Amino acid sequence: MHLLVCGGTGCNASKSQEIAETLKSNLKDKGLENEVQVILTGCFGFCEKGPIVKIMPDNTFYTEVKPEDAADIVEEHVIKGRKVTRLLYTDPENKQHVADSKHMGFYKKQLRIALRNCGFIDPQNIEEYVGADGYTALAKCLGEMTPEQVINEIKLSGLRGRGGGGFPTGLKWEIAAKHEADQKYVVCNADEGDPGAFMDRSILEGDPHSVLEAMTINGYAIKATKGLIYIRAEYPLAINRLLTAIGQAREYGLLGKDILGSGFDFDIELRYGAGAFVCGEETALIHSMEGNRGEPTFKPPFPAESGYNNKPTNVNNVETYANIPIIINKGAEWFSKIGTEKSKGTKVFALAGQINNVGLIEVPMGITLREIIYEIGGGIKGGRDFKAAQTGGPSGGCLTTKHLDTPIDYDNLVAAGSMMGSGGMVVMDDTSCMVAIAKFYLEFTVEESCGKCTPCRVGNKRLYEILEKITKGNGTMEDLDTLRNLGRVIKDTALCGLGQTSPNPVISTIENFYDEYVEHIKDKKCRAGVCKSLMQYIIDPVQCVGCTACARNCPVNAIQGEKKMPHFIDKELCIKCGACIEKCKFNAISIQ
Amino acid sequence: MAKIKLSEDKINKIKEICSAFGNKPSEVINVLHKVQGEFGYLPAELQDLIAQEMKVSAAHVYGIVTFYSFFTMTPKGEHPISVCMGTACYVRGAEKVLDEFKRELKIGVGETTPDGKFSLNCLRCVGACGLAPVVLIGEKVYGRLTPDGVKDIINEYR
Ligand SMILES: Cc1cc2nc3c(=O)[nH]c(=O)nc-3n(C[C@H](O)[C@H](O)[C@H](O)COP(=O)(O)O)c2cc1C
Ligand code: SF4
Numbered sequence: 118m119h120l121l122v123c124g125g126t127g128c129n130a131s132k133s134q135e136i137a138e139t140l141k142s143n144l145k146d147k148g149l150e151n152e153v154q155v156i157l158t159g160c161f162g163f164c165e166k167g168p169i170v171k172i173m174p175d176n177t178f179y180t181e182v183k184p185e186d187a188a189d190i191v192e193e194h195v196i197k198g199r200k201v202t203r204l205l206y207t208d209p210e211n212k213q214h215v216a217d218s219k220h221m222g223f224y225k226k227q228l229r230i231a232l233r234n235c236g237f238i239d240p241q242n243i244e245e246y247v248g249a250d251g252y253t254a255l256a257k258c259l260g261e262m263t264p265e266q267v268i269n270e271i272k273l274s275g276l277r278g279r280g281g282g283g284f285p286t287g288l289k290w291e292i293a294a295k296h297e298a299d300q301k302y303v304v305c306n307a308d309e310g311d312p313g314a315f316m317d318r319s320i321l322e323g324d325p326h327s328v329l330e331a332m333t334i335n336g337y338a339i340k341a342t343k344g345l346i347y348i349r350a351e352y353p354l355a356i357n358r359l360l361t362a363i364g365q366a367r368e369y370g371l372l373g374k375d376i377l378g379s380g381f382d383f384d385i386e387l388r389y390g391a392g393a394f395v396c397g398e399e400t401a402l403i404h405s406m407e408g409n410r411g412e413p414t415f416k417p418p419f420p421a422e423s424g425y426n427n428k429p430t431n432v433n434n435v436e437t438y439a440n441i442p443i444i445i446n447k448g449a450e451w452f453s454k455i456g457t458e459k460s461k462g463t464k465v466f467a468l469a470g471q472i473n474n475v476g477l478i479e480v481p482m483g484i485t486l487r488e489i490i491y492e493i494g495g496g497i498k499g500g501r502d503f504k505a506a507q508t509g510g511p512s513g514g515c516l517t518t519k520h521l522d523t524p525i526d527y528d529n530l531v532a533a534g535s536m537m538g539s540g541g542m543v544v545m546d547d548t549s550c551m552v553a554i555a556k557f558y559l560e561f562t563v564e565e566s567c568g569k570c571t572p573c574r575v576g577n578k579r580l581y582e583i584l585e586k587i588t589k590g591n592g593t594m595e596d597l598d599t600l601r602n603l604g605r606v607i608k609d610t611a612l613c614g615l616g617q618t619s620p621n622p623v624i625s626t627i628e629n630f631y632d633e634y635v636e637h638i639k640d641k642k643c644r645a646g647v648c649k650s651l652m653q654y655i656i657d658p659v660q661c662v663g664c665t666a667c668a669r670n671c672p673v674n675a676i677q678g679e680k681k682m683p684h685f686i687d688k689e690l691c692i693k694c695g696a697c698i699e700k701c702k703f704n705a706i707s708i709q
Numbered sequence: 710m711a712k713i714k715l716s717e718d719k720i721n722k723i724k725e726i727c728s729a730f731g732n733k734p735s736e737v738i739n740v741l742h743k744v745q746g747e748f749g750y751l752p753a754e755l756q757d758l759i760a761q762e763m764k765v766s767a768a769h770v771y772g773i774v775t776f777y778s779f780f781t782m783t784p785k786g787e788h789p790i791s792v793c794m795g796t797a798c799y800v801r802g803a804e805k806v807l808d809e810f811k812r813e814l815k816i817g818v819g820e821t822t823p824d825g826k827f828s829l830n831c832l833r834c835v836g837a838c839g840l841a842p843v844v845l846i847g848e849k850v851y852g853r854l855t856p857d858g859v860k861d862i863i864n865e866y867r
């Protein structure tokens with residue numbers, strides 16, 4: 118019997134480490150430490166209800182476990198074979214306990230390929246990866262396939278880059294293979310800059326060996342002997358697990374000289390990013406790895422021709438790599454049967470925002486937004502109405518109710534004015550203001566623009582200022598035209614992908630939520646109640662009993678009134694902080 | 710900024726780090742990671758020394774430090790507070806939580822309290838979006854925070 122405890126960042130933050138320790142000590146007390154193993158795994162995906170403990174082989178799925186629950190899990194489940202019902206997931210529809218994760222709405226429509234091992238194996242133990250068919254793909258490539266055959270298999274599979282652009286992976290490898298050089302490099306892009314996304318991190322934390330194996334295969338296919346993983350320094354857990362995995366792979370002769378006796382040498386090192394979104398762009402990433410400011414340069418030359426240290430370099434994303442070993446093992450044909458005509462396989466999304474089941478999901482391409490939100494995601498929080506889902510992060514746009522039944526793949530998302538991006542999917546309800554969201558993303562791009570080219574450095578700043586003006590209630594209808602026109606100019610003239618996509622959130626929200634922009638401009642109203650300048654806090658003199666609670670908590674003394682008499686708010690002084698509303702027990706204060 | 714006089718110990722430690730990376734110009738970023746890990750921040754004096762040791766210009770080092778948001782030139786508080794402003798946290802009310810921290814500590818983003826106890830910063834997605842909104846104090850993660858809970862958390866460290 119195995120007790121799998123989620124050790125992903127989310128659950129880790131909720132004491133999963135302590136849970137694992139307590140389970141172990143409870144088992145030890147009962148003398149069961151040899152029969153029952155406690156394993157700290159990668160993310161199960163169901164972060165909303167974490168920390169999660171899964172019991173194998175019967176698949177029992179315990180949610181929101183606390184260290185105090187460890188004793189019951191051991192006493193009841195392990196020893197007496199009875200499920201601890203209070204820890205089981207309750208189906209929100211029929212209020213029934215669901216014991217087996219296979220029957221949970223969250224998992225039913227998912228298909229786990231890139232995440233196949235996340236949550237099932239101990240990422241710190243190479244033997245478990247090997248036990249799950251790990252490194253068999255590498256052995257097959259080195260032993261039975263020529264580099265050309267490997268590339269061909271990847272081409273046939275139809276796999277496209279999961280880092281955002283969707284470039285066909287096999288083709289990329291073929292180009293890198295064609296360029297001859299004394300030294301070539303394989304680079305894994307683990308920069309994951311999209312704020313609100315954590316797919317790559319979860320793969321690295323939960324299944325680091327799959328990425329190492331894939332990079333080695335990539336090296337063999339394009340005749341490179343050095344691999345580099347560019348990872349954010351903000352990901353300490355992922356870094357640790359990678360370092361452990363690299364050490365183990367070297368020990369087992371799966372990295373280093375003469376791998377598996379094939380005569381092929383390959384080794385992997387880490388390079389640390391330092392918190393700059395633009396470094397996710399491949400040319401910037403390469404400059405950063407060379408020790409410089411991570412500023413993009415014009416393509417061509419593409420990295421495949423002249424990349425790291427001016428040598429041919431193949432850059433792929435973490436999730437792209439995680440797909441490689443299983444494609445080699447199960448074959449291109451198997452893979453290409455999944456998904457839509459032009460987008461094969463699955464995509465991992467970090468599902469977040471105002472949705473019931475926040476977490477990490479992997480779905481076949483072609484699934485609809487409706488299935489993701491209402492079946493996997495369990496619907497909108499508090500039963501409110503769905504308003505928009507943002508994909509592609511700061512480079513993407515939003516999908517609305519009219520896109521609920523569009524099959525999700527690379528091309529349909531672009532047609533809908535968004536993009537696949539790296540996999541962030543943020544769901545919003547009517548409490549989100551779309552103008553404010555556009556401003557939020559623009560603020561991000563302005564901050565992250567490297568400043569090398571004018572359209573992006575100056576143009577985005579202008580877009581931001583106009584949005585700021587609109588959210589303050591000073592916008593004009595002409596501003597909307599300026600936003601659109603300037604946005605188009607930036608897209609057409611910026612040097613790198615950051616600037617070329619940064620106006621997307623603005624253009625897409627104007628497109629889909631034109632009324633809301635007009636409301637801000639003409640009626641000076643923010644229907645979501647987000648834009649502070651457009652709100653007024655008002656005390657209803659009938660409801661107010663004069664308890665003084667609000668006045669005592671107002672940071673700027675904007676509330677006046679005698680004790681036991683109705684209070685009132687001085688509009689000039691009020692900074693709209695909302696403190697009074699939270700303090701009033703009589704519902705006397707409202708926002709208008 | 711006031712000039713800091715580097716002690717002999719510190720100078721040696723930095724020289725040691727630089728030589729561990731072979732004093733190679735291409736390793737500047739790695740050196741900065743290490744040095745910041747050791748000293749907490751990268752004031753101009755440290756940068757000068759690193760530039761010297763790595764055989765690059767001080768401007769080059771400064772250019773790198775200012776380019777990457779992970780590097781900081783001001784000392785953090787004893788308990789650095791980082792409010793996640795990633796998208797997932799933003800749509801679940803991170804801004805209100807941030808406002809409450811500002812109000813409670815009476816400092817703005819990027820500042821440190823006069824007693825040096827707390828500093829306030831924003832960061833983007835710590836990978837615990839399921840717990841949004843998320844705040845880090847030191848290495849500890851606090852999830853599902855409401856403005857109401859802010860005071861209690863600060864009190865844990867006061
Ligand atoms: C501004 C910007 C940020 C990017 N950030 C990332 C990132 O965080 N992770 C990533 O894998 N790719 C990112 N990319 C895409 C990379 O440039 C590159 O296309 C990708 O790593 C290639 O791998 P793939 O073909 O496997 O997707 C970014 C691109 C741009 C323009
Ligand atoms: S588009 Fe922006 S990020 Fe890209 S090179 Fe130009 S200024 Fe830098």
Ligand code: SF4
Pocket residue numbers: 654667670671672673674675676686690691692693694695696697698
């Ligand atoms: S919103 Fe804030 S500033 Fe305005 S009256 Fe209420 S407590 Fe005072």
Ligand code: SF4
Pocket residue numbers: 656660661662663664665666667668683684700701702703704705706
């Ligand atoms: S807290 Fe509410 S009831 Fe009390 S004085 Fe303020 S508005 Fe009136």
Ligand code: FES
Pocket residue numbers: 312313314793794795796797798799833834835836837838839841842843
């Ligand atoms: S957006 Fe805050 S943890 Fe991801």
